[in-house]
Amino acid sequence: MRDVARMAGVSAQTVSRYFKNPDLIGLGNRERIAKVVADTGYFPNPAASTLSANRTNLVAVIVPTIDHSIFSDAVAGLAQTLEARNHGLMIATNGFSLEKEEQQVERFLAHKVAGIVLIGQHHSERTTRLLRASGTPTVELLEIDNPPIDIAIGLSNLAAARDLTSRLIALGRRRIGFISAPPEGNDRVQRRLEGYRAALESAGLPFDPGLVAGAEFRIENGARVFSQMHAERPDIDAVISNDILGLGVQLQCARLGLAVPEDVAITGFDDLEVSSILERKLTTVKISGFEMGTLAGEMLLERQSRDAIAPEVVDLGYEILWRDTTP
Amino acid sequence: MRDVARMAGVSAQTVSRYFKNPDLIGLGNRERIAKVVADTGYFPNPAASTLSANRTNLVAVIVPTIDHSIFSDAVAGLAQTLEARNHGLMIATNGFSLEKEEQQVERFLAHKVAGIVLIGQHHSERTTRLLRASGTPTVELLEIDNPPIDIAIGLSNLAAARDLTSRLIALGRRRIGFISAPPEGNDRVQRRLEGYRAALESAGLPFDPGLVAGAEFRIENGARVFSQMHAERPDIDAVISNDILGLGVQLQCARLGLAVPEDVAITGFDDLEVSSILERKLTTVKISGFEMGTLAGEMLLERQSRDAIAPEVVDLGYEILWRDTTP
DNA sequence: TTGTACGCGTTATCAG
DNA sequence: CTGATAACGCGTACAA
Numbered sequence: 191m192r193d194v195a196r197m198a199g200v201s202a203q204t205v206s207r208y209f210k211n212p213d214l215i216g217l218g219n220r221e222r223i224a225k226v227v228a229d230t231g232y233f234p235n236p237a238a239s240t241l242s243a244n245r246t247n248l249v250a251v252i253v254p255t256i257d258h259s260i261f262s263d264a265v266a267g268l269a270q271t272l273e274a275r276n277h278g279l280m281i282a283t284n285g286f287s288l289e290k291e292e293q294q295v296e297r298f299l300a301h302k303v304a305g306i307v308l309i310g311q312h313h314s315e316r317t318t319r320l321l322r323a324s325g326t327p328t329v330e331l332l333e334i335d336n337p338p339i340d341i342a343i344g345l346s347n348l349a350a351a352r353d354l355t356s357r358l359i360a361l362g363r364r365r366i367g368f369i370s371a372p373p374e375g376n377d378r379v380q381r382r383l384e385g386y387r388a389a390l391e392s393a394g395l396p397f398d399p400g401l402v403a404g405a406e407f408r409i410e411n412g413a414r415v416f417s418q419m420h421a422e423r424p425d426i427d428a429v430i431s432n433d434i435l436g437l438g439v440q441l442q443c444a445r446l447g448l449a450v451p452e453d454v455a456i457t458g459f460d461d462l463e464v465s466s467i468l469e470r471k472l473t474t475v476k477i478s479g480f481e482m483g484t485l486a487g488e489m490l491l492e493r494q495s496r497d498a499i500a501p502e503v504v505d506l507g508y509e510i511l512w513r514d515t516t517p
Numbered sequence: 518m519r520d521v522a523r524m525a526g527v528s529a530q531t532v533s534r535y536f537k538n539p540d541l542i543g544l545g546n547r548e549r550i551a552k553v554v555a556d557t558g559y560f561p562n563p564a565a566s567t568l569s570a571n572r573t574n575l576v577a578v579i580v581p582t583i584d585h586s587i588f589s590d591a592v593a594g595l596a597q598t599l600e601a602r603n604h605g606l607m608i609a610t611n612g613f614s615l616e617k618e619e620q621q622v623e624r625f626l627a628h629k630v631a632g633i634v635l636i637g638q639h640h641s642e643r644t645t646r647l648l649r650a651s652g653t654p655t656v657e658l659l660e661i662d663n664p665p666i667d668i669a670i671g672l673s674n675l676a677a678a679r680d681l682t683s684r685l686i687a688l689g690r691r692r693i694g695f696i697s698a699p700p701e702g703n704d705r706v707q708r709r710l711e712g713y714r715a716a717l718e719s720a721g722l723p724f725d726p727g728l729v730a731g732a733e734f735r736i737e738n739g740a741r742v743f744s745q746m747h748a749e750r751p752d753i754d755a756v757i758s759n760d761i762l763g764l765g766v767q768l769q770c771a772r773l774g775l776a777v778p779e780d781v782a783i784t785g786f787d788d789l790e791v792s793s794i795l796e797r798k799l800t801t802v803k804i805s806g807f808e809m810g811t812l813a814g815e816m817l818l819e820r821q822s823r824d825a826i827a828p829e830v831v832d833l834g835y836e837i838l839w840r841d842t843t844p
Numbered sequence: 845t846t847g848t849a850c851g852c853g854t855t856a857t858c859a860g
Numbered sequence: 861c862t863g864a865t866a867a868c869g870c871g872t873a874c875a876a
Contacts, residue, residue: 191853201863206855216861233627237573238853240564241868248607255593262589266582269610278624280575281608283596297605300560409790437794463736464791467764518869528847533871543845565869568852 194232198222209234240302249490250280250298251307252291254375258407260460260479261309264331267483268307275491277304286375292317299324305490307483311336312377327493329486332479333378334503341489343482343504347378350475350508351385354430354457357510359393361517363428363455365401366390369415369435370459372404379404382459386430401426405435412438413445420446426454428516433458433465436472440515456515470514477508521559525549536561567629576817577607577625578634579618581702585734587787587806588636591658594810595634602818604631613702619644626651632817634810638663639704654820656813659806660705661830668816670809670831674705677802677835678712681757681784684837686720688844690755690782692728693717696742696762697786699731706731709786713757728753732762739765740772747773753781755843760785760792763799767842783842797841804835 195202200219207215208223215223226232240246249272253261269279280298284290292314298306299320305327311334313321321328321339328340335346358366368386373379387397400423405411412435420426420442429439436458443450450456450470458465461476485504493499522529527546534542535550542550553559567573576599580588596606607625611617619641625633626647632654638661640648648655648666655667662673685693695713700706714724727750732738739762747753747769756766763785770777777783777797785792788803812831820826 202853203855203863204861207862210855214861219862233623235568235853236628237564237567238868239855241562241568241870242853242855244855244868246564256583256589256596257586257593259584259586259589262583262586265608266584266610269583269608273609278628279608281592281596281606282600283593296560301563301605409794441794464794467736467768467791467794529870530847531845534846537871541845546846562869565852566871568854569869569871571852571871 191232191234194223194226194230197226197230206234244302246278246302246304247276248278248280248301248303249305249307249487250282250294250301250303252282252284252294252298253309254286255283256281259462260332260477263479264307264309264483264486267480267485268487269483271484271487272491275487277487277491286372288312288314288317288375292320295320299326305329305493307331307486307490310377311338311342312375312380313339327490329490331482331486332477333381334505335381338501338503341486341493341502341504343485343489343506345477345506345508347381348385348388350459350510351382351430352389353385354475354510355386355389356392358428358430358455358457358516359389359395361455364395365398365423365425366395366428366430367401367403367416367419367423367426369403369405369412369419369429369431369439371407371432371435374404382430398423407432407434409434409438409441412436413442414438416442417446420448428455428457430457431459433460433462433472433474436474436515437464437468440468440470440472451515451517455517457510461511466513473513473516474511475508476511478506482506518559518561521550521553521557524553524557533561571629573605573629573631574603575605575607575628575630576632576634576814577609577621577628577630579609579611579621579625580636581613582610583608586789587659587804590806591634591636591810591813594807594812595814596810598811598814599818602814604814604818613699615639615641615644615702619647622647626653632656632820634658634813634817637704638665638669639702639707640666654817656817658809658813659804660708661832662708665828665830668813668820668829668831670812670816670833672804672833672835674708675712675715677786677837678709678757679716680712681802681837682713682716683719685755685757685782685784685843686716686722688782691722692725692750692752693722693755693757694728694730694743694746694750694753696730696732696739696746696756696758696766698734698759698762701731709757725750734759734761736761736765736768739763740769741765743769744773747775755782755784757784758786760787760789760799760801763801763842764791764795767795767797767799778842778844782844784837788838793840800840800843801838802835803838805833809833 282294332344334342416439458472458474465472609621657669659671661669743766785799785801792799
C-alpha cells in the first residue's frame, strides 16, 4: 500500500480510504490511485486490515451436514446474498454435535467474523455465552420457538407438526406413526415430536413409543423403518415423516400391498422436488431453506453491531401441501 | 498473548510455541501455560498470525452452485477432511461464470489461503496465471482431460460419455439423444458431448443437433425437454442424460406411453439415490463427489508449497451401473 | 529449551 | 480532503 501511495503521490492513508470509502477523497487523487492500482494489480491484505480494524467481511455458517438439501439450500441463499454484498462465507459442519459446534463458534469468533449463522436453537451453554458476549450478529435458522441468542429465522416446528397431526386425526386416523431423523442433537425434530404428542393428547389419543422411530436421511431407511414398525403395529394408519424418509415409506407400502392413502396416509416435510415424482405425490410441509438463508444474510449485514439491539424473531411459517398421500 | 506469557511467567514467544509446536517447550512451562489459557479463555488471533507468517489454515472452494448434490457432496468430503486436520473452509459460488471465478480466486489469494479447489478445468486465462504465479496448491475437480494447473482429480467425462454411447450403439440404438445441463461454463458437459459425438462418428452415425439439448437441473425440465425432442424426432430410441433430468425423461416416457427401455433407453449420470426410486431403476454412470472432495483435501494439505513440484492427475474413474432403463 | 528485536500491512486518531 | 503517527497481535531470525 505504501508503494502504491508513493507511485500515486499520496499518503498510504489516502490509498486506504480509496478502498474503504472512495467518496471521501478528491477526484484527482482517486483517478491517480485507480491507475496505479490497475497497473500494479495491488490488492489490500485482508489480514492486516482485520488486525488493524478488528473486523472482517466474512460470515460463518455452521450446519450439521451439507448433504441435506434443506441445509445446502440455506447455504446457497446465504452465499448468494453475501456475494452480492461483497462478503465472504466460511462454512463448517458439526455432524449434529453441540460440542463441535462450540469449538467452531470459538474459532469463528477468533476470526472476528461479521456474523454467524447456526442451525436450530439448541446449543451448548458456552456457545450461547460466547456469542452473546462477543456481540457478533448471530442468526439461528429453521426453528424459532425459543428465545433467540440474537436473531431467529424460520418456523415453529412444534406448531407445524401439531397442526399436521391434528388434521390427520380430523381425517379419522388414530394410529399415527412418526418417522424422522434421529432426534439427538436435532431440536427441529424434537419440537416436531412435541407437536405430534401435543396433538395426540388434545385428541385424547395415547402416545405409543412403538410408533416413533428415527433414521438417517436416506430413502431406503424410510422403507426399512416403516417395514419394522408395520410388522409390530399392523394397525398403523398414517405416518408423519420428511420427504426423503416418506418416499421410502411410500415405496414400502407398495411392496407390502398397502394402499396409500386408504390404508396408510403419509406426510413429508420440506417439499423437495422428488416428493412429487411418484404417481401419488407426497403430501408435505413446505418450507424454504433458500429464503431463510437469503434473509439471514440480509439481516446479519444490516445489523452492524448488536449493542443494545433487541433480539428479533422472524416467523417464515410453513404451508401444508395436501397432495395424493393423504385422503 | 503477552498477558498470558506474563501470567505464566514466560515470554510471549514461548506461548506462541505452545500453540504451534507444544513438543518444543518444557513440560513445566507447557502445563503452566495450559492453566493460564484455560483460565483466561485466550485464543490466538488468526489475523495477526496470518499477517506475520504470511499463511493461513484456510482452504477455499469455488463451486458453480451448491444445490447440485454432486457439488455439495464434494464440499462435504472436503469439509470433513479439513476439519479433521484443523483447517477451515471458505466457500464461494460462481453460477458457472468464469469471470466471477476469477474475482473469487483473486480474493482468496489475497487471503493467503492454504489451497484452492475449483470445479472443472475451464478457467479464464488470468485465473490460471494468478494461480500458477501464487504457488498456492490448487485442485481442479471432476474433470482431468486437460493439463492441470496443479492437481486434477476426477474422471475423463469424454471417455465416460464415449464409452456409454458406444455401448448403446452396440445395443442397437441409432437415434441417441443427449440431454444435459447447459454446456455454457460447464466443461464437464462439453467433454461428455465430445465423447458422445466421438462415439457416433466411430460408428458412422450422423450427429443431429436436434437430438441435443440443455436444461437446468430439475426433474420437470428433463420431462419438458424430452417431450419437445420426441415431438420433433419421434424416432429417438435412447437418451443420455444425468440422474435428475433422466428421471424427468423417464416420467415423460410413461406419460407418452413409450416403453422403457424397449422404445427408449435412458441413462443418467451421478448415481444419486433417487435414480433408483422408480419401478425401473435408471442405468447410470456412478461417480463419487464425496470421495473426490476428500482426496482433494488430503492432497492439498500434503502439498505444502508447490515450488518445483510436478502437476498431478488422479483418475478416479467411473462405473456404469446397468439397471432397468437400458436393454 | 527459551528469550529479544523487529517487522508483517493495514486502519484509528488526531491534526491540519 | 489529506497526512503523520501509533498501534493491532503475532511469527521469524537469531542469540543465548
